[in-house]
Amino acid sequence: MREQALFIADVGVERFNNDHQRLLFYVIEFERLAKRFVERAPFEDEWDQVDSLFPRLDKYTHEHFEAEEALMRQHGYPHLEAHIGLHQQLIRHLRQLEGDVAARRSEAIIHLESFLLDWLQTHINQDDRQYRGCFVWAETREITEKALFNEMISVQHLHRAIELGKPGLVLLDLRTESEQAEGIITGSELFPCDHNLIDRQDTEPFRRSFATRFDPERFDPDALYVLICRSGPRAAIALESFQEHDLKACELIGGIQEWIRQGYGLVEAG
Ligand SMILES: [Fe+2]
Ligand SMILES: [Fe+2]
Known part of the structure:
Protein backbone atom coordinates (compact mmCIF):
# COMPACT_ATOMS: atom_id res chain seq x y z
CA MET A 1 0.00 0.00 0.00
CA ARG A 2 1.44 3.36 -0.99
CA GLU A 3 2.33 6.00 1.59
CA GLN A 4 3.09 9.03 -0.54
CA ALA A 5 0.92 11.35 -2.63
CA LEU A 6 0.87 10.29 -6.26
CA PHE A 7 2.59 12.29 -8.94
CA ILE A 8 0.93 12.42 -12.36
CA ALA A 9 3.05 13.70 -15.23
CA ASP A 10 1.88 16.56 -17.47
CA VAL A 11 1.46 15.00 -20.90
CA GLY A 12 0.92 18.33 -22.68
CA VAL A 13 -2.74 17.82 -23.62
CA GLU A 14 -5.26 19.26 -21.18
CA ARG A 15 -7.96 16.71 -21.93
CA PHE A 16 -5.60 13.81 -21.30
CA ASN A 17 -4.25 15.39 -18.13
CA ASN A 18 -7.85 15.58 -16.89
CA ASP A 19 -8.46 11.95 -17.93
CA HIS A 20 -5.38 10.88 -15.99
CA GLN A 21 -6.67 12.66 -12.92
CA ARG A 22 -9.83 10.58 -13.26
CA LEU A 23 -7.74 7.42 -13.18
CA LEU A 24 -6.39 8.64 -9.86
CA PHE A 25 -9.99 8.66 -8.61
CA TYR A 26 -10.28 4.95 -9.44
CA VAL A 27 -6.94 4.23 -7.77
CA ILE A 28 -8.17 5.92 -4.58
CA GLU A 29 -11.55 4.13 -4.67
CA PHE A 30 -10.01 0.69 -5.13
CA GLU A 31 -7.30 1.44 -2.60
CA ARG A 32 -10.00 2.27 -0.03
CA LEU A 33 -11.65 -1.09 -0.68
CA ALA A 34 -8.38 -3.04 -0.91
CA LYS A 35 -7.26 -1.79 2.53
CA ARG A 36 -10.22 -3.60 4.10
CA PHE A 37 -9.73 -6.82 2.21
CA VAL A 38 -6.20 -7.34 3.48
CA GLU A 39 -7.89 -8.12 6.80
CA ARG A 40 -11.13 -9.85 5.80
CA ALA A 41 -13.26 -11.04 2.88
CA PRO A 42 -15.55 -8.42 1.26
CA PHE A 43 -19.19 -8.12 2.29
CA GLU A 44 -21.77 -8.53 -0.44
CA ASP A 45 -22.55 -4.78 -0.60
CA GLU A 46 -18.81 -4.11 -1.03
CA TRP A 47 -18.85 -6.40 -4.06
CA ASP A 48 -21.77 -4.27 -5.29
CA GLN A 49 -19.54 -1.20 -5.03
CA VAL A 50 -16.84 -2.94 -7.07
CA ASP A 51 -19.46 -4.03 -9.62
CA SER A 52 -20.64 -0.45 -10.03
CA LEU A 53 -17.10 0.94 -10.37
CA PHE A 54 -15.96 -1.56 -12.96
CA PRO A 55 -18.16 -0.55 -15.93
CA ARG A 56 -17.22 3.09 -15.38
CA LEU A 57 -13.52 2.23 -15.32
CA ASP A 58 -13.99 0.13 -18.43
CA LYS A 59 -15.81 2.91 -20.33
CA TYR A 60 -13.26 5.46 -19.21
CA THR A 61 -10.38 3.24 -20.36
CA HIS A 62 -11.80 2.69 -23.83
CA GLU A 63 -12.70 6.32 -24.41
CA HIS A 64 -9.36 7.56 -23.15
CA PHE A 65 -7.28 5.10 -25.17
CA GLU A 66 -9.28 5.82 -28.32
CA ALA A 67 -8.79 9.57 -27.90
CA GLU A 68 -5.05 9.21 -27.29
CA GLU A 69 -4.59 6.94 -30.28
CA ALA A 70 -6.65 9.25 -32.55
CA LEU A 71 -4.52 12.27 -31.63
CA MET A 72 -1.30 10.30 -32.03
CA ARG A 73 -2.47 9.18 -35.48
CA GLN A 74 -3.40 12.77 -36.40
CA HIS A 75 0.05 14.07 -35.46
CA GLY A 76 2.00 11.16 -36.91
CA TYR A 77 3.37 10.04 -33.53
CA PRO A 78 6.26 7.71 -34.46
CA HIS A 79 5.63 5.20 -31.63
CA LEU A 80 1.90 4.83 -32.26
CA GLU A 81 1.89 1.07 -32.88
CA ALA A 82 3.95 0.32 -29.78
CA HIS A 83 1.68 2.57 -27.70
CA ILE A 84 -1.45 0.83 -29.02
CA GLY A 85 0.18 -2.47 -28.00
CA LEU A 86 0.63 -1.15 -24.45
CA HIS A 87 -3.03 -0.05 -24.33
CA GLN A 88 -4.12 -3.52 -25.47
CA GLN A 89 -2.01 -5.13 -22.74
CA LEU A 90 -3.69 -2.92 -20.13
CA ILE A 91 -7.14 -3.80 -21.50
CA ARG A 92 -6.34 -7.54 -21.43
CA HIS A 93 -5.17 -7.27 -17.83
CA LEU A 94 -8.31 -5.33 -16.91
CA ARG A 95 -10.49 -8.03 -18.59
CA GLN A 96 -8.76 -10.70 -16.53
CA LEU A 97 -9.33 -8.79 -13.30
CA GLU A 98 -12.93 -8.22 -14.26
CA GLY A 99 -13.32 -12.00 -14.55
CA ASP A 100 -11.75 -12.44 -11.09
CA VAL A 101 -14.17 -9.89 -9.65
CA ALA A 102 -17.11 -11.66 -11.31
CA ALA A 103 -15.88 -14.91 -9.72
CA ARG A 104 -15.81 -13.08 -6.35
CA ARG A 105 -12.10 -13.62 -5.72
CA SER A 106 -11.35 -11.10 -2.98
CA GLU A 107 -7.64 -10.83 -3.87
CA ALA A 108 -8.80 -9.38 -7.25
CA ILE A 109 -9.51 -6.03 -5.53
CA ILE A 110 -5.99 -5.90 -4.13
CA HIS A 111 -4.57 -6.82 -7.54
CA LEU A 112 -6.78 -4.23 -9.19
CA GLU A 113 -5.51 -1.49 -6.90
CA SER A 114 -1.85 -2.35 -7.55
CA PHE A 115 -2.56 -2.75 -11.29
CA LEU A 116 -4.09 0.75 -11.49
CA LEU A 117 -1.27 2.20 -9.45
CA ASP A 118 1.28 0.66 -11.79
CA TRP A 119 -0.71 1.90 -14.81
CA LEU A 120 -0.52 5.41 -13.42
CA GLN A 121 3.16 5.30 -12.56
CA THR A 122 4.41 3.33 -15.53
CA HIS A 123 2.05 3.93 -18.42
CA ILE A 124 1.09 7.57 -17.76
CA ASN A 125 4.28 8.85 -16.20
CA GLN A 126 6.58 7.10 -18.67
CA ASP A 127 4.80 5.92 -21.85
CA ASP A 128 2.19 8.69 -22.14
CA ARG A 129 4.80 11.25 -21.09
CA GLN A 130 6.75 10.38 -24.25
CA TYR A 131 4.09 11.74 -26.60
CA ARG A 132 4.18 15.13 -24.90
CA GLY A 133 6.92 16.52 -27.17
CA CYS A 134 5.06 15.51 -30.34
CA PHE A 135 1.76 17.11 -29.26
CA VAL A 136 3.35 20.20 -27.74
CA TRP A 137 5.28 20.79 -30.92
CA ALA A 138 2.12 20.38 -33.04
CA GLU A 139 0.05 22.67 -30.82
CA THR A 140 2.76 25.33 -30.66
CA ARG A 141 3.19 25.24 -34.42
CA GLU A 142 -0.57 25.65 -34.87
CA ILE A 143 -0.64 28.67 -32.52
CA THR A 144 2.36 30.39 -34.12
CA GLU A 145 1.23 29.75 -37.71
CA LYS A 146 -2.19 31.16 -36.91
CA ALA A 147 -0.65 34.21 -35.18
CA LEU A 148 1.67 34.87 -38.10
CA PHE A 149 -1.13 34.52 -40.65
CA ASN A 150 -3.56 36.75 -38.73
FE1 LIG B 1 -3.16 8.02 -21.01
FE1 LIG C 1 -1.56 5.85 -23.27
Missing part, protein backbone atom coordinates in the same frame (compact mmCIF):
# COMPACT_ATOMS: atom_id res chain seq x y z
CA GLU A 151 -0.80 39.16 -37.63
CA MET A 152 -2.29 38.94 -34.16
CA ILE A 153 -2.54 36.54 -31.24
CA SER A 154 -5.20 36.27 -28.54
CA VAL A 155 -4.23 36.43 -24.88
CA GLN A 156 -5.54 32.86 -24.45
CA HIS A 157 -3.28 31.54 -27.19
CA LEU A 158 -0.31 33.49 -25.86
CA HIS A 159 -0.95 32.13 -22.38
CA ARG A 160 -1.07 28.59 -23.77
CA ALA A 161 2.11 29.17 -25.80
CA ILE A 162 3.89 30.32 -22.63
CA GLU A 163 2.67 27.18 -20.83
CA LEU A 164 4.15 25.14 -23.68
CA GLY A 165 7.51 26.90 -23.35
CA LYS A 166 6.80 29.37 -26.23
CA PRO A 167 9.42 27.96 -28.62
CA GLY A 168 10.16 30.45 -31.39
CA LEU A 169 8.15 33.26 -29.77
CA VAL A 170 9.69 36.42 -28.36
CA LEU A 171 7.46 38.66 -26.25
CA LEU A 172 8.34 42.31 -26.75
CA ASP A 173 6.85 44.82 -24.33
CA LEU A 174 6.65 48.25 -26.00
CA ARG A 175 5.11 50.22 -23.18
CA THR A 176 6.80 53.04 -21.31
CA GLU A 177 9.15 52.24 -18.43
CA SER A 178 6.59 53.45 -15.90
CA GLU A 179 3.93 51.15 -17.37
CA GLN A 180 6.35 48.22 -17.38
CA ALA A 181 7.15 48.95 -13.72
CA GLU A 182 3.53 47.98 -12.94
CA GLY A 183 4.22 44.46 -14.16
CA ILE A 184 5.00 42.54 -17.34
CA ILE A 185 4.01 39.21 -18.89
CA THR A 186 6.50 36.61 -17.77
CA GLY A 187 9.49 36.18 -20.08
CA SER A 188 8.91 39.50 -21.91
CA GLU A 189 11.82 41.42 -23.35
CA LEU A 190 11.54 45.11 -22.56
CA PHE A 191 11.61 47.59 -25.40
CA PRO A 192 10.32 50.74 -23.71
CA CYS A 193 9.21 53.57 -25.95
CA ASP A 194 8.96 57.05 -24.50
CA HIS A 195 5.50 57.93 -25.59
CA ASN A 196 2.20 56.48 -24.66
CA LEU A 197 -0.47 56.76 -27.31
CA ILE A 198 -2.70 59.17 -25.45
CA ASP A 199 -4.43 60.55 -28.49
CA ARG A 200 -5.26 57.82 -30.97
CA GLN A 201 -5.57 60.39 -33.75
CA ASP A 202 -2.04 61.58 -33.19
CA THR A 203 0.11 58.50 -33.55
CA GLU A 204 3.23 60.40 -34.61
CA PRO A 205 4.95 60.83 -31.19
CA PHE A 206 4.85 57.10 -30.59
CA ARG A 207 5.77 56.29 -34.19
CA ARG A 208 8.85 58.55 -33.91
CA SER A 209 9.82 57.12 -30.53
CA PHE A 210 9.58 53.59 -31.84
CA ALA A 211 11.43 54.35 -35.07
CA THR A 212 14.29 55.93 -33.10
CA ARG A 213 14.75 52.77 -31.10
CA PHE A 214 14.09 50.31 -33.91
CA ASP A 215 17.19 48.65 -35.32
CA PRO A 216 16.25 45.73 -37.62
CA GLU A 217 19.69 44.15 -37.13
CA ARG A 218 18.88 43.62 -33.47
CA PHE A 219 16.05 41.19 -34.20
CA ASP A 220 16.13 37.49 -34.94
CA PRO A 221 14.72 36.78 -38.44
CA ASP A 222 13.63 33.27 -37.34
CA ALA A 223 11.66 34.38 -34.28
CA LEU A 224 8.03 35.46 -34.16
CA TYR A 225 7.76 38.66 -32.12
CA VAL A 226 4.62 39.20 -30.05
CA LEU A 227 4.23 42.97 -29.76
CA ILE A 228 2.68 44.01 -26.49
CA CYS A 229 1.36 47.40 -25.43
CA ARG A 230 -1.37 48.54 -23.04
CA SER A 231 -4.39 47.98 -25.28
CA GLY A 232 -3.21 47.45 -28.86
CA PRO A 233 -2.62 50.60 -30.95
CA ARG A 234 1.09 50.93 -30.23
CA ALA A 235 1.67 47.29 -31.17
CA ALA A 236 -0.16 47.91 -34.47
CA ILE A 237 2.21 50.76 -35.32
CA ALA A 238 5.27 48.76 -34.33
CA LEU A 239 4.08 45.85 -36.47
CA GLU A 240 4.45 47.99 -39.61
CA SER A 241 8.17 48.45 -38.93
CA PHE A 242 8.70 44.74 -38.38
CA GLN A 243 6.91 43.94 -41.62
CA GLU A 244 8.84 46.58 -43.58
CA HIS A 245 12.01 44.69 -42.65
CA ASP A 246 10.59 41.21 -43.29
CA LEU A 247 10.65 40.35 -39.61
CA LYS A 248 7.91 38.11 -38.28
CA ALA A 249 5.63 39.75 -35.74
CA CYS A 250 2.07 39.89 -34.46
CA GLU A 251 0.11 42.08 -32.06
CA LEU A 252 -1.27 40.86 -28.76
CA ILE A 253 -5.01 41.48 -29.12
CA GLY A 254 -6.16 43.92 -26.43
CA GLY A 255 -2.64 44.15 -24.95
CA ILE A 256 -1.90 43.99 -21.25
CA GLN A 257 -5.39 45.27 -20.41
CA GLU A 258 -7.00 42.21 -22.00
CA TRP A 259 -4.38 39.93 -20.44
CA ILE A 260 -5.37 41.20 -16.99
CA ARG A 261 -9.09 41.16 -17.83
CA GLN A 262 -8.82 37.45 -18.63
CA GLY A 263 -7.35 36.87 -15.18
CA TYR A 264 -3.75 36.22 -16.19
CA GLY A 265 -1.03 37.53 -13.90
CA LEU A 266 1.95 39.81 -14.38
CA VAL A 267 5.42 39.55 -12.93
CA GLU A 268 7.80 42.22 -11.77
CA ALA A 269 9.96 43.73 -14.51
CA GLY A 270 13.68 43.37 -14.09
Whole structure:
Protein backbone atom coordinates (compact mmCIF):
# COMPACT_ATOMS: atom_id res chain seq x y z
CA MET A 1 0.00 0.00 0.00
CA ARG A 2 1.44 3.36 -0.99
CA GLU A 3 2.33 6.00 1.59
CA GLN A 4 3.09 9.03 -0.54
CA ALA A 5 0.92 11.35 -2.63
CA LEU A 6 0.87 10.29 -6.26
CA PHE A 7 2.59 12.29 -8.94
CA ILE A 8 0.93 12.42 -12.36
CA ALA A 9 3.05 13.70 -15.23
CA ASP A 10 1.88 16.56 -17.47
CA VAL A 11 1.46 15.00 -20.90
CA GLY A 12 0.92 18.33 -22.68
CA VAL A 13 -2.74 17.82 -23.62
CA GLU A 14 -5.26 19.26 -21.18
CA ARG A 15 -7.96 16.71 -21.93
CA PHE A 16 -5.60 13.81 -21.30
CA ASN A 17 -4.25 15.39 -18.13
CA ASN A 18 -7.85 15.58 -16.89
CA ASP A 19 -8.46 11.95 -17.93
CA HIS A 20 -5.38 10.88 -15.99
CA GLN A 21 -6.67 12.66 -12.92
CA ARG A 22 -9.83 10.58 -13.26
CA LEU A 23 -7.74 7.42 -13.18
CA LEU A 24 -6.39 8.64 -9.86
CA PHE A 25 -9.99 8.66 -8.61
CA TYR A 26 -10.28 4.95 -9.44
CA VAL A 27 -6.94 4.23 -7.77
CA ILE A 28 -8.17 5.92 -4.58
CA GLU A 29 -11.55 4.13 -4.67
CA PHE A 30 -10.01 0.69 -5.13
CA GLU A 31 -7.30 1.44 -2.60
CA ARG A 32 -10.00 2.27 -0.03
CA LEU A 33 -11.65 -1.09 -0.68
CA ALA A 34 -8.38 -3.04 -0.91
CA LYS A 35 -7.26 -1.79 2.53
CA ARG A 36 -10.22 -3.60 4.10
CA PHE A 37 -9.73 -6.82 2.21
CA VAL A 38 -6.20 -7.34 3.48
CA GLU A 39 -7.89 -8.12 6.80
CA ARG A 40 -11.13 -9.85 5.80
CA ALA A 41 -13.26 -11.04 2.88
CA PRO A 42 -15.55 -8.42 1.26
CA PHE A 43 -19.19 -8.12 2.29
CA GLU A 44 -21.77 -8.53 -0.44
CA ASP A 45 -22.55 -4.78 -0.60
CA GLU A 46 -18.81 -4.11 -1.03
CA TRP A 47 -18.85 -6.40 -4.06
CA ASP A 48 -21.77 -4.27 -5.29
CA GLN A 49 -19.54 -1.20 -5.03
CA VAL A 50 -16.84 -2.94 -7.07
CA ASP A 51 -19.46 -4.03 -9.62
CA SER A 52 -20.64 -0.45 -10.03
CA LEU A 53 -17.10 0.94 -10.37
CA PHE A 54 -15.96 -1.56 -12.96
CA PRO A 55 -18.16 -0.55 -15.93
CA ARG A 56 -17.22 3.09 -15.38
CA LEU A 57 -13.52 2.23 -15.32
CA ASP A 58 -13.99 0.13 -18.43
CA LYS A 59 -15.81 2.91 -20.33
CA TYR A 60 -13.26 5.46 -19.21
CA THR A 61 -10.38 3.24 -20.36
CA HIS A 62 -11.80 2.69 -23.83
CA GLU A 63 -12.70 6.32 -24.41
CA HIS A 64 -9.36 7.56 -23.15
CA PHE A 65 -7.28 5.10 -25.17
CA GLU A 66 -9.28 5.82 -28.32
CA ALA A 67 -8.79 9.57 -27.90
CA GLU A 68 -5.05 9.21 -27.29
CA GLU A 69 -4.59 6.94 -30.28
CA ALA A 70 -6.65 9.25 -32.55
CA LEU A 71 -4.52 12.27 -31.63
CA MET A 72 -1.30 10.30 -32.03
CA ARG A 73 -2.47 9.18 -35.48
CA GLN A 74 -3.40 12.77 -36.40
CA HIS A 75 0.05 14.07 -35.46
CA GLY A 76 2.00 11.16 -36.91
CA TYR A 77 3.37 10.04 -33.53
CA PRO A 78 6.26 7.71 -34.46
CA HIS A 79 5.63 5.20 -31.63
CA LEU A 80 1.90 4.83 -32.26
CA GLU A 81 1.89 1.07 -32.88
CA ALA A 82 3.95 0.32 -29.78
CA HIS A 83 1.68 2.57 -27.70
CA ILE A 84 -1.45 0.83 -29.02
CA GLY A 85 0.18 -2.47 -28.00
CA LEU A 86 0.63 -1.15 -24.45
CA HIS A 87 -3.03 -0.05 -24.33
CA GLN A 88 -4.12 -3.52 -25.47
CA GLN A 89 -2.01 -5.13 -22.74
CA LEU A 90 -3.69 -2.92 -20.13
CA ILE A 91 -7.14 -3.80 -21.50
CA ARG A 92 -6.34 -7.54 -21.43
CA HIS A 93 -5.17 -7.27 -17.83
CA LEU A 94 -8.31 -5.33 -16.91
CA ARG A 95 -10.49 -8.03 -18.59
CA GLN A 96 -8.76 -10.70 -16.53
CA LEU A 97 -9.33 -8.79 -13.30
CA GLU A 98 -12.93 -8.22 -14.26
CA GLY A 99 -13.32 -12.00 -14.55
CA ASP A 100 -11.75 -12.44 -11.09
CA VAL A 101 -14.17 -9.89 -9.65
CA ALA A 102 -17.11 -11.66 -11.31
CA ALA A 103 -15.88 -14.91 -9.72
CA ARG A 104 -15.81 -13.08 -6.35
CA ARG A 105 -12.10 -13.62 -5.72
CA SER A 106 -11.35 -11.10 -2.98
CA GLU A 107 -7.64 -10.83 -3.87
CA ALA A 108 -8.80 -9.38 -7.25
CA ILE A 109 -9.51 -6.03 -5.53
CA ILE A 110 -5.99 -5.90 -4.13
CA HIS A 111 -4.57 -6.82 -7.54
CA LEU A 112 -6.78 -4.23 -9.19
CA GLU A 113 -5.51 -1.49 -6.90
CA SER A 114 -1.85 -2.35 -7.55
CA PHE A 115 -2.56 -2.75 -11.29
CA LEU A 116 -4.09 0.75 -11.49
CA LEU A 117 -1.27 2.20 -9.45
CA ASP A 118 1.28 0.66 -11.79
CA TRP A 119 -0.71 1.90 -14.81
CA LEU A 120 -0.52 5.41 -13.42
CA GLN A 121 3.16 5.30 -12.56
CA THR A 122 4.41 3.33 -15.53
CA HIS A 123 2.05 3.93 -18.42
CA ILE A 124 1.09 7.57 -17.76
CA ASN A 125 4.28 8.85 -16.20
CA GLN A 126 6.58 7.10 -18.67
CA ASP A 127 4.80 5.92 -21.85
CA ASP A 128 2.19 8.69 -22.14
CA ARG A 129 4.80 11.25 -21.09
CA GLN A 130 6.75 10.38 -24.25
CA TYR A 131 4.09 11.74 -26.60
CA ARG A 132 4.18 15.13 -24.90
CA GLY A 133 6.92 16.52 -27.17
CA CYS A 134 5.06 15.51 -30.34
CA PHE A 135 1.76 17.11 -29.26
CA VAL A 136 3.35 20.20 -27.74
CA TRP A 137 5.28 20.79 -30.92
CA ALA A 138 2.12 20.38 -33.04
CA GLU A 139 0.05 22.67 -30.82
CA THR A 140 2.76 25.33 -30.66
CA ARG A 141 3.19 25.24 -34.42
CA GLU A 142 -0.57 25.65 -34.87
CA ILE A 143 -0.64 28.67 -32.52
CA THR A 144 2.36 30.39 -34.12
CA GLU A 145 1.23 29.75 -37.71
CA LYS A 146 -2.19 31.16 -36.91
CA ALA A 147 -0.65 34.21 -35.18
CA LEU A 148 1.67 34.87 -38.10
CA PHE A 149 -1.13 34.52 -40.65
CA ASN A 150 -3.56 36.75 -38.73
CA GLU A 151 -0.80 39.16 -37.63
CA MET A 152 -2.29 38.94 -34.16
CA ILE A 153 -2.54 36.54 -31.24
CA SER A 154 -5.20 36.27 -28.54
CA VAL A 155 -4.23 36.43 -24.88
CA GLN A 156 -5.54 32.86 -24.45
CA HIS A 157 -3.28 31.54 -27.19
CA LEU A 158 -0.31 33.49 -25.86
CA HIS A 159 -0.95 32.13 -22.38
CA ARG A 160 -1.07 28.59 -23.77
CA ALA A 161 2.11 29.17 -25.80
CA ILE A 162 3.89 30.32 -22.63
CA GLU A 163 2.67 27.18 -20.83
CA LEU A 164 4.15 25.14 -23.68
CA GLY A 165 7.51 26.90 -23.35
CA LYS A 166 6.80 29.37 -26.23
CA PRO A 167 9.42 27.96 -28.62
CA GLY A 168 10.16 30.45 -31.39
CA LEU A 169 8.15 33.26 -29.77
CA VAL A 170 9.69 36.42 -28.36
CA LEU A 171 7.46 38.66 -26.25
CA LEU A 172 8.34 42.31 -26.75
CA ASP A 173 6.85 44.82 -24.33
CA LEU A 174 6.65 48.25 -26.00
CA ARG A 175 5.11 50.22 -23.18
CA THR A 176 6.80 53.04 -21.31
CA GLU A 177 9.15 52.24 -18.43
CA SER A 178 6.59 53.45 -15.90
CA GLU A 179 3.93 51.15 -17.37
CA GLN A 180 6.35 48.22 -17.38
CA ALA A 181 7.15 48.95 -13.72
CA GLU A 182 3.53 47.98 -12.94
CA GLY A 183 4.22 44.46 -14.16
CA ILE A 184 5.00 42.54 -17.34
CA ILE A 185 4.01 39.21 -18.89
CA THR A 186 6.50 36.61 -17.77
CA GLY A 187 9.49 36.18 -20.08
CA SER A 188 8.91 39.50 -21.91
CA GLU A 189 11.82 41.42 -23.35
CA LEU A 190 11.54 45.11 -22.56
CA PHE A 191 11.61 47.59 -25.40
CA PRO A 192 10.32 50.74 -23.71
CA CYS A 193 9.21 53.57 -25.95
CA ASP A 194 8.96 57.05 -24.50
CA HIS A 195 5.50 57.93 -25.59
CA ASN A 196 2.20 56.48 -24.66
CA LEU A 197 -0.47 56.76 -27.31
CA ILE A 198 -2.70 59.17 -25.45
CA ASP A 199 -4.43 60.55 -28.49
CA ARG A 200 -5.26 57.82 -30.97
CA GLN A 201 -5.57 60.39 -33.75
CA ASP A 202 -2.04 61.58 -33.19
CA THR A 203 0.11 58.50 -33.55
CA GLU A 204 3.23 60.40 -34.61
CA PRO A 205 4.95 60.83 -31.19
CA PHE A 206 4.85 57.10 -30.59
CA ARG A 207 5.77 56.29 -34.19
CA ARG A 208 8.85 58.55 -33.91
CA SER A 209 9.82 57.12 -30.53
CA PHE A 210 9.58 53.59 -31.84
CA ALA A 211 11.43 54.35 -35.07
CA THR A 212 14.29 55.93 -33.10
CA ARG A 213 14.75 52.77 -31.10
CA PHE A 214 14.09 50.31 -33.91
CA ASP A 215 17.19 48.65 -35.32
CA PRO A 216 16.25 45.73 -37.62
CA GLU A 217 19.69 44.15 -37.13
CA ARG A 218 18.88 43.62 -33.47
CA PHE A 219 16.05 41.19 -34.20
CA ASP A 220 16.13 37.49 -34.94
CA PRO A 221 14.72 36.78 -38.44
CA ASP A 222 13.63 33.27 -37.34
CA ALA A 223 11.66 34.38 -34.28
CA LEU A 224 8.03 35.46 -34.16
CA TYR A 225 7.76 38.66 -32.12
CA VAL A 226 4.62 39.20 -30.05
CA LEU A 227 4.23 42.97 -29.76
CA ILE A 228 2.68 44.01 -26.49
CA CYS A 229 1.36 47.40 -25.43
CA ARG A 230 -1.37 48.54 -23.04
CA SER A 231 -4.39 47.98 -25.28
CA GLY A 232 -3.21 47.45 -28.86
CA PRO A 233 -2.62 50.60 -30.95
CA ARG A 234 1.09 50.93 -30.23
CA ALA A 235 1.67 47.29 -31.17
CA ALA A 236 -0.16 47.91 -34.47
CA ILE A 237 2.21 50.76 -35.32
CA ALA A 238 5.27 48.76 -34.33
CA LEU A 239 4.08 45.85 -36.47
CA GLU A 240 4.45 47.99 -39.61
CA SER A 241 8.17 48.45 -38.93
CA PHE A 242 8.70 44.74 -38.38
CA GLN A 243 6.91 43.94 -41.62
CA GLU A 244 8.84 46.58 -43.58
CA HIS A 245 12.01 44.69 -42.65
CA ASP A 246 10.59 41.21 -43.29
CA LEU A 247 10.65 40.35 -39.61
CA LYS A 248 7.91 38.11 -38.28
CA ALA A 249 5.63 39.75 -35.74
CA CYS A 250 2.07 39.89 -34.46
CA GLU A 251 0.11 42.08 -32.06
CA LEU A 252 -1.27 40.86 -28.76
CA ILE A 253 -5.01 41.48 -29.12
CA GLY A 254 -6.16 43.92 -26.43
CA GLY A 255 -2.64 44.15 -24.95
CA ILE A 256 -1.90 43.99 -21.25
CA GLN A 257 -5.39 45.27 -20.41
CA GLU A 258 -7.00 42.21 -22.00
CA TRP A 259 -4.38 39.93 -20.44
CA ILE A 260 -5.37 41.20 -16.99
CA ARG A 261 -9.09 41.16 -17.83
CA GLN A 262 -8.82 37.45 -18.63
CA GLY A 263 -7.35 36.87 -15.18
CA TYR A 264 -3.75 36.22 -16.19
CA GLY A 265 -1.03 37.53 -13.90
CA LEU A 266 1.95 39.81 -14.38
CA VAL A 267 5.42 39.55 -12.93
CA GLU A 268 7.80 42.22 -11.77
CA ALA A 269 9.96 43.73 -14.51
CA GLY A 270 13.68 43.37 -14.09
FE1 LIG B 1 -3.16 8.02 -21.01
FE1 LIG C 1 -1.56 5.85 -23.27
